[in-house]
Amino acid sequence: MSRKKQLKDKSNQEDHGSKNKGSSPNEALPAQTFDDYQCTGNVEVDFHMLCGLLNMKEVPAVSTKHPASSTDATEGVGEDDLSQISVSTLWFKPCLNIELENEDPLSVMRMKISEWKVNEQIFRALQKMLPSMSQLQYLQFCQAGLTDPMIISLTNTMSLCSNLRTVSLEGNPLPEQSFHLLLSEDSILTDLSLRNNQIGDEGARLIGLALSTTKSANKNLLSLNLAFNNIRDAGAAHIAQGLRLNRTLVFLSLSNNQIGDSGAAHLAAILGEFALTHEEVVERRKLLLQKMQAVSLTATFCVFCKTLSSPIQYFFTSEEIRITR
Template sequence: MKDYAANMNLKANEAAKTVDEMEKKILDLKGLFDAEQFEKSKAEEAREEAENALKDKEQLLREIQEKREALKRQLDLSKQAAQKEIALRRERDAAIRKLESEQKRLEKEIIITGKTLAGLDSLKRNLDEHLEELNAREGEEGLNSVDVEGLAGELKGLSVEEQMKHLDARINKESKVLLNIMQIEEIKKDTDPEVIKTGELMIKDKDNWHNRFCRLAGRQFKYFAQKDDDKAEGTVDLSLRCEAIRQKAQKEGKTKVWPLKVTVNAVDESGKKIESKLFLRASSKAERHSWFAAFSCITTRVNYLADVEKEGEKPDTRIVEFVSTGEGAPIHELSVDYRKISESGCNALRKGILYHDTIRTLSLQNAQIGDGGMEHLVTALDKVTDMRILRVPGNGLTSAGAAKLFTALCAQNTSLREIDVSNNKIDGEGVAGILNLLTANPNITSINLSGNLLGDVGVAHVAAALGKSQVAVSSLDLDHNKIGNAGAAAIAELISNNNLITSIHLVGNEIGDEGAGKLAEAISGAKSLESVDLSHNEIGVKGVGGFKKCLVENGGLNSLVLSGNERLVGSE
């Protein structure tokens, strides 16, 4: 019985143990189930988050697509606007070229018309005088004037004053149009800068020189450490008041270098002037001059337009074109005639002449530059080496201005062939230094000193200079210079000792019978003389008698004009 009870207890214990194990397994399974449910819940949450993120991405993609489409539409509109702007610029450029061409045509037309009117007026006076003499000799009352209206072309029927007003109005109209064009060109240069010059130069920092690649475009000079660099080491704004100056060549060891200094004058916020300097060096004189010309064609234009705007004047388009043309287009001739040129204009011309060293003909007729303007010009003319023709009539030059001009043309130039300083205010002392001019320029063939105040003293200087220098002058114009008998005697001595002069003009002087007699004697033996004009002097019957011998003995004399001598007409 005890064994049975013990056995039952043992089984009961085993059953209890089994139950405990089962309960433990159930608890373990429940833990696993709970963990699985938790993981499933987390997975569900992750799935929902992923779905939400996907929806957000899809929304973002839709927004990006919409922006892309909007940008594409904007790009298309920008392309259309750019194409319109390009077309507009092309039309504007074509209009500029057309107006520039028309301006040149009008300038030529104005010059030709002005010369034609002057020639017609002179022709009319001469014909009137000859008709008066003819009528006086024939004792008839007849025609005493010549009608030349029909020769004036489009100005037919207008007086000379009306013609000049008409031409001046056209010039003013064209000036306004061209000023607007120049402003358009300035804007265009700022927005679309043209590369003017590139190359390597030595540039100095505080202490040392460095080789740099340089680029001059629009109104900016930039230099780079390397040619292919995108970022510039330094930039100089040439839209400010600048000036390029060539300095004397220097030697470094056995190598010669060619310095160039660019100064920039600016104003800070307080109004204080600030001057900065850029020091450059080129490897050759030609390269230095090339950069000097490139800098100067920008800075001179900028400075000139700023000056005329400050002075309230209109810019002269001929000066603007001259100073804006770089070294690549050499200029051999410049004509700025029949328009007043201010001192700022003369200063701009000075700068232009300095870098246009190819200029051979300079014409500034009736430009009213005066001695002040000549002060600027002579500082460039004294560096010119191949000037061949210089015309500065009608500019109000006094003896001081003329003396400086003659001195400048002696400095380096040896090629002068023609000089015209007529219709100024040069007296006898103003031509005292003309011998140096003739000695330095032995190829001069024409000298026009008419319409000045030379008198007998000045003519004596001119005659002595021509006699000593033996230059090949063939034409000598001394009209309207208050020359008397003493001056005529000096000219007579020159003629006697010179076999090169072919034409002499002494119109409108004060030569009487005594001077006429000496001239007649000299002309008789001057076989080179072809033309002599002594009209409008004070020659009488006695003085004219000697010229009969000239006509007999000098077979080469084709023209001898004695009209307008009142004493001669009165005696007849």
């Protein structure tokens, strides 16, 4: 083969390679829209991609703490030290803080936003990311300017977060005081902090109803922090009423509110043994009867029959017949 022909063949090969460059079948095409994007669980990658798809000009930085350097600046701080927290209109430079459980970027177990305003675009990005963070256990929005619609959306999203159990929403006063939605009967949260949110007696009434009524009760929340709010005697009475039929909550903080002797007396009354009202007795009996009927409808009767090889066990219920060997 002549030298000239060899050079020509090599040139053709290079041209062909350059045309195919970047078109590997294993290379995924980037998402074209926000809704199309599939979150990976890598917060730094997902957050910047989503913000870019929302055409945001300024994207907050992502600060990652690895296990060796992870420290929580607020751990061990007493409530008295936080008494000066105030809702401020002067925001710090936006930064999304995450902590990893191990070196794997997909092992985010804590996410914190503190003292900078979260606008609707950023919240959309965060909300879309949350379900993909399979190891997320702790979520904090401190003085982040959250709104009632954001809390409603967050409530709906939390049910998709398999391991999220602790949420801290401090310094986010809401006009409609929608915090009670986080305490719904099917809420997965075990720890909730609502300090310094200007929660008044109406907000306390809604929270009391979420804790329990004669027909429903929160079944997972262990700790509720309502310190540094504007709860008075009437609000304390509402919360005391909500605790009557709640069998889960073990820690409640109402420090630094405006609760007087009357409100304290209502709370003290439910700390010991107390008699149920006639209405409560009637409703509890109704619930018990409903449960008994449900059990009887699904009562299982076992009949053992011998076959040539092995026994067959028949399970009869009111709705189905299952046969297992």
